[in-house]
Amino acid sequence: MRLAGPFFVLLLLGMGAAMLCGQSVMRSQPAIPEQSRSPYQRGTDALKKGDVEAAISNYTISIENDPTNNAGAYAGRGAAKRLKGDFCGSLVDLNRSIELSPSTQSSYYTRAWVNLILGNGNEAYSDAVKLLSFNDSNHLVFPSHVLIAYFGLRQAKRDTEADAFLKTAFPKLFSGASTTQVVRYLKHDLSDEQLFAASNGTRAMIEAKTYVGLDQSLSGKKESAQVNLKWVAGNSERRSYEYSLASAEIERISGSSAAKAIQR
Numbered sequence: 001m002r003l004a005g006p007f008f009v010l011l012l013l014g015m016g017a018a019m020l021c022g023q024s025v026m027r028s029q030p031a032i033p034e035q036s037r038s039p040y041q042r043g044t045d046a047l048k049k050g051d052v053e054a055a056i057s058n059y060t061i062s063i064e065n066d067p068t069n070n071a072g073a074y075a076g077r078g079a080a081k082r083l084k085g086d087f088c089g090s091l092v093d094l095n096r097s098i099e100l101s102p103s104t105q106s107s108y109y110t111r112a113w114v115n116l117i118l119g120n121g122n123e124a125y126s127d128a129v130k131l132l133s134f135n136d137s138n139h140l141v142f143p144s145h146v147l148i149a150y151f152g153l154r155q156a157k158r159d160t161e162a163d164a165f166l167k168t169a170f171p172k173l174f175s176g177a178s179t180t181q182v183v184r185y186l187k188h189d190l191s192d193e194q195l196f197a198a199s200n201g202t203r204a205m206i207e208a209k210t211y212v213g214l215d216q217s218l219s220g221k222k223e224s225a226q227v228n229l230k231w232v233a234g235n236s237e238r239r240s241y242e243y244s245l246a247s248a249e250i251e252r253i254s255g256s257s258a259a260k261a262i263q264r
Helices: 005-014 039-049 052-065 071-084 087-100 105-118 121-138 143-155 159-172 179-186 192-198 202-218 222-235 241-263
Strands: 017-020 023-026
Touching: 039 052, 039 071, 052 071, 071 087, 071 105, 087 105, 105 121, 105 143, 105 241, 121 143, 143 159, 143 179, 143 202, 159 179, 179 192, 179 202, 192 202, 202 222, 202 241, 222 241
Parallel strands: none
Antiparallel strands: 017 023
């Protein structure tokens, strides 16, 4: 049956969506006024935009409104403080988040990185092992979790345990990740130059030079470590974990060198 023009228009307006020129045209949804959004929502939006101060402020309001049932706000504020460079403050918030919600993997992941950045090797290892336990049933693990655990042990001067851990974890690694090649380097299957040659793209190179630099630093090869870590600091985003770790390790190397100079 042929539809008359006015009737067809009314029918179209009454539908939730229509197909015009092969595309679905949906009714637009009204924007939610900013003032009606919760402090937690505003904090999350600010964090996504990189507005660290606004994120911290809004998460703080959310925590003050509900301090005992707000693991997400503590985790968000901990993440924001990490981006600000307040690693100790970040650790305090992440600890509280995990106390309130012990099964939230993202909090363990961020805390593992923060501990590694601060040089808290044993704590970084414990957090990474916890992350690995969440994924153990899948029989595949992410190389980043393995690397945090490995370098946590290295920072804690538990090198023999670190090598044994790496050997056990390697067969379970997710092979598609670029950081799997870093693990091969740490197992001495690849040289640093071979690893760099196999790193396609800036992101893969940042990962490679971060972990090679950290390995060199912990092995006493301070000059080579600084070359790689300074490259990372100059080529990675300031909000990245690699930037924070490289910058912290450079400071540790500089502090160690200054202490040795004083002793002489």
